[in-house]
Amino acid sequence: VSRERLRSLFRGLPGLAVALFGVLVATGALLSLDYRPDPAEAWASVGRIASAVTLGWLVRGLHVVAAHLLAAVVGLHLLHLFFARDFLRPGGTAAWMLSVALSFVVLAFLLTGETLPWDARAYGRAVMTAARVETIPVLGHWLADVFRGGPSVGAGTLVRLAALHGLLLPWLAFAGLVLARRLDREGRAP
Amino acid sequence: VILRLRPGATPAEREALLRALAAAEIPWRDEGDLLVLGEGAEASDAVAWAALPAVAAVDPAGSPEPALGEAFLRRAESLCLLLGPLAIAASLLPGRLGPPADPVRMPEDPGTPWPLAAWAALEERAPAALPVPLLVAGFGLGLLLWPLYARRLAERRPGLHAAVGVAALAIGAALGLLGMAR
Numbered sequence: 001v002s003r004e005r006l007r008s009l010f011r012g013l014p015g016l017a018v019a020l021f022g023v024l025v026a027t028g029a030l031l032s033l034d035y036r037p038d039p040a041e042a043w044a045s046v047g048r049i050a051s052a053v054t055l056g057w058l059v060r061g062l063h064v065v066a067a068h069l070l071a072a073v074v075g076l077h078l079l080h081l082f083f084a085r086d087f088l089r090p091g092g093t094a095a096w097m098l099s100v101a102l103s104f105v106v107l108a109f110l111l112t113g114e115t116l117p118w119d120a121r122a123y124g125r126a127v128m129t130a131a132r133v134e135t136i137p138v139l140g141h142w143l144a145d146v147f148r149g150g151p152s153v154g155a156g157t158l159v160r161l162a163a164l165h166g167l168l169l170p171w172l173a174f175a176g177l178v179l180a181r182r183l184d185r186e187g188r189a190p
Numbered sequence: 191v192i193l194r195l196r197p198g199a200t201p202a203e204r205e206a207l208l209r210a211l212a213a214a215e216i217p218w219r220d221e222g223d224l225l226v227l228g229e230g231a232e233a234s235d236a237v238a239w240a241a242l243p244a245v246a247a248v249d250p251a252g253s254p255e256p257a258l259g260e261a262f263l264r265r266a267e268s269l270c271l272l273l274g275p276l277a278i279a280a281s282l283l284p285g286r287l288g289p290p291a292d293p294v295r296m297p298e299d300p301g302t303p304w305p306l307a308a309w310a311a312l313e314e315r316a317p318a319a320l321p322v323p324l325l326v327a328g329f330g331l332g333l334l335l336w337p338l339y340a341r342r343l344a345e346r347r348p349g350l351h352a353a354v355g356v357a358a359l360a361i362g363a364a365l366g367l368l369g370m371a372r
Binding site: 007008011016019020023039043044046047050057058060061062064065066069071078079082083085087088089090092093096097100101104107110111114117118119120121122123124125127128129132135136137138139140153154 | 205208220222268269273279280281283285286287288289290291292293295297300301302303305306309310313322323324326327330333334335336337338341344345348351352355
């Protein structure tokens with residue numbers, strides 16, 4: 001693979017990230033039609049999506065695969081920006097910081113989305129993730145409270161995580177992508 | 191105005207061109223072998239741009255925009271190329287759904303989400319005196335602010351800059367693999 005081709009492949013990563021985000025929004029909207037963010041119903045509703053809803057298994061699978069692929073694409077994009085020393089060009093610092101911030105948003109998407117099925121594993125991971133986040137200096141307690149929706153993982157957590165995953169984080173990601181597009185138009189983003 | 195870049199142009203020559211554009215306050219879009227210049231670029235300056243070592247040719251006319259139908263077909267083709275492998279992967283991966291959550295009974299080892307695997311491995315293996323959460327928070331903040339304090343390093347010692355990146359990547363990957371293999 002020539003160096004120029006490799007470079008053009010890496011330059012295509014933001015476009016791929018936008019396409020994957022589009023797939024996530026579309027499949028997420030379809031999943032939200034049948035998902036119930038309630039501790040008593042969440043697990044059963046995910047089971048219904050996977051087994052009873054027409055092509056629900058495929059929509060759910062696409063959502064999960066696209067989410068993990070998006071995280072990998074964002075990671076590769078950051079590596080490209082780093083090793084190409086892209087932040088040295090005019091406006092490159094803003095593009096770098098925006099990319100890192102978007103990668104944090106993608107991480108939050110993964111962590112909140114993983115808890116939504118509300119099975120035993122998801123519950124256990126939510127408890128451990130909240131405990132781990134709580135140990136972060138300065139912001140840890142606040143972040144853990146935002147994640148849990150209260151002092152401990154419980155009924156309020158699922159509602160909180162569903163709201164974060166389906167309402168707040170998509171808008172944050174959308175705003176980030178719009179800003180990245182604007183930087184691109186001004187010839188400052190990769 | 192479109193600048194067609196010389197295939198053998200060195201990074202320094204490309205950077206000199208970008209600096210010249212920045213000095214002239216001309217916005218640009220990088221298309222790999224092409225630089226598409228925005229407002230402010232005059233066709234009358236073509237001779238000056240063509241004289242720069244990185245530039246092979248100047249095309250004042252630009253490439254024609256694809257027709258609406260063609261653009262739609264291109265997008266549809268790209269979407270199919272993306273959705274096809276995604277659908278295959280989605281159908282091959284098992285949609286695991288364990289027993290329902292029971293707040294009274296915590297599962298013994300729920301595992302760690304892969305983005306936090308390196309953190310989990312560090313917590314397990316690092317000496318007790320090492321403030322792991324502080325390290326993790328510091329890494330996140332350091333990553334965000336990297337261009338602000340490492341600019342000089344990246345400009346003057348690109349080899350060392352790359353070595354720092356490779357070392358961080360290797361440590362992160364090793365810890366991540368250890369965390370996931372638990």
